[in-house]
Amino acid sequence: MWSRMMNFFSKKTEHMSVRRYDAAQHNNFTADWKLSTNQSADEVLRYSIKTIIERSRDLARNNDYVRWALRLLKSNVVGHAGIKLQLRVKKRNGSINQVLNNQIEKHWKDWANKQYCDVSGHYSLIEFQKAFLVNRVRDGEAIVRIVRNFNNPYRIALQLIENDYLDYDLNTTLSNGNSIIMGVERDEWLRPVNYHFIDFRGGTISKTAGVARKHFVLPASDIIHSYRRDRPTQTRGVPRYVSSVTRLRQLGSYEDATLISARAESGKMGFFVSEGDNRYGGDDIDSDGNLISEASPGTFEQLPAGVKFQAWEPQNPNANMPDFVRSMQRGAACGMEMSYNLFANDRENVNYSSIRDGALIDRDLFREDQQTLIEDLLFPVYLEWLKMQDLTGFFPTTLSSFEREQVDNPTWNTRGWAWIDPQREVNASISAIDAKLKSRTRIIAEGGDDFHDTIDELTMEKDYIEESGLNPSLVEEEEPEEEKPEEDEEKENED
Secondary structure: OHHHHHHHHHHHHHHHHHOHHHHHHHOOOOOOOOOOOOOOOHHHHHOOOHHHHHHHHHHHOOOOHHHHHHHHHHHHHHHOOOEEEOOOOOOOOOOOOOHHHHHHHHHHHHHHHHHHHHOOOOHHHHHHHHHHHHHHHOOOOOEEEEEEOOOOOOOEEEEOHHHEEEEEEEEEEOOOOOEOOOEEEOOOOOOOOEEEEOHEEEOOOEEEEOOOEEEEEEEEHHHHEEEEOOOOOOOOOOOHHHHHHHHHHHHHHHHHHHHHHHHHHHOOEEEEOOOOOOOOOOOOOOOOEEOOOOOOOOOOOOOOOOOOEEOOOOOOOOOOOHHHHHHHHHHHHHHHHHOOOHHHOOOOOOOHHHOOOOOOOOHHHHHHHHHHHHHHHHHHHHHHHHHHHHHOOOOOOOOOOHHHHHHHHOOOEEEOOOOOHHHHHHHHHHHHOOOOOOOHHHHHHHOOOOOOHHHHHHHHHHHHHHHHHOOOOOOOOOOOOOOOOOOHHHHHHHH
């Protein structure tokens, strides 16, 4: 009886263990997998985030691949012209209100210059977008202060604040029930209420022993705090390539070690070994008393009896280096969220299909970053900019609610990319238009241009060419080839 009961419980336990996840097993393969359980996102971040950011910044300064990746992000997400405001406000009769559109776009472009856009006068809006993007990727978050009633014609400016000044060490619960987590004060719904910054006007953020830090508080309405939320309750951001930090560091160390080994191999050396009382005088003696013997190419020297030469030939361990480096780069590229060929700047052994596939994936990821820039930075700043222009009498009194609603919802033109194979891509676009699978507007937008601007330019060109007395096509039509008689065709086929 007892034996049958033991067998039952044994089988029951066996079935229960089978139903569990393999990932939760504790065995020899998972013994070194040390995890902290039941910790919130902020508890995990609080004790490690500053070290992660310091290492991330060190790689951004000294690692070639990270520097290149950040440069690629700025170039592909923002581009040389930046993300541009585009208004297509219509009147109630359906016609374009070109005067209003031009007026707003003109003043927005003027405000985007560095003397108005940035409180310090260092950043134009294009450069501000790039700095915002780099901070978000390298440091994990971008923090912008909107300064209203600033001393410029538009009465508004922006201030980019380094995340170190939002005090990571300030964690407490206030008497009103709000909690401050790493400098961010939140209400019961975890909505930011205030931001507690270290007073950086003194030029330092270092702690002084025995001296309390000075803080100044800014309301959440003045702050844009942009970061990726890996967990719902997460208060601060983490560098994008956090999972690749160790790998990139090890790759750099491996390359340094290989370089040192290669230098040692290129300068082969040796030792003189004496047997018995025989001594070899050599050509000279260094400061440590070691013998020096100079050798010239193509010459041989006879050593005294009882003296042997023992060569030291360090082996350069780079026979498998290319494969190892590529493997490390592929992993790092995943952490950086771009293709290996782009991240490693490696176009070896690629064909049209593979490079196009990788480029399309990269461009989709870049578009996500473009959308983040629009949603987190440009659109909220634009709305605040409009409010200040309302207060300063910028808009005409005749602006209707119908038009104002369109003004508040503009289009943003992002940079596009050139086709990999223009002839193939153009033919594919023409086929897509003919088959009603794509619109001209979408195809032109994918190239980074605006459909209406393109039509306006084509119309302007056509009118100007006609006024100049030239053929608008600028290309003479080719005469069709004469059809050959069937007899001639048959004769050619026989030949």
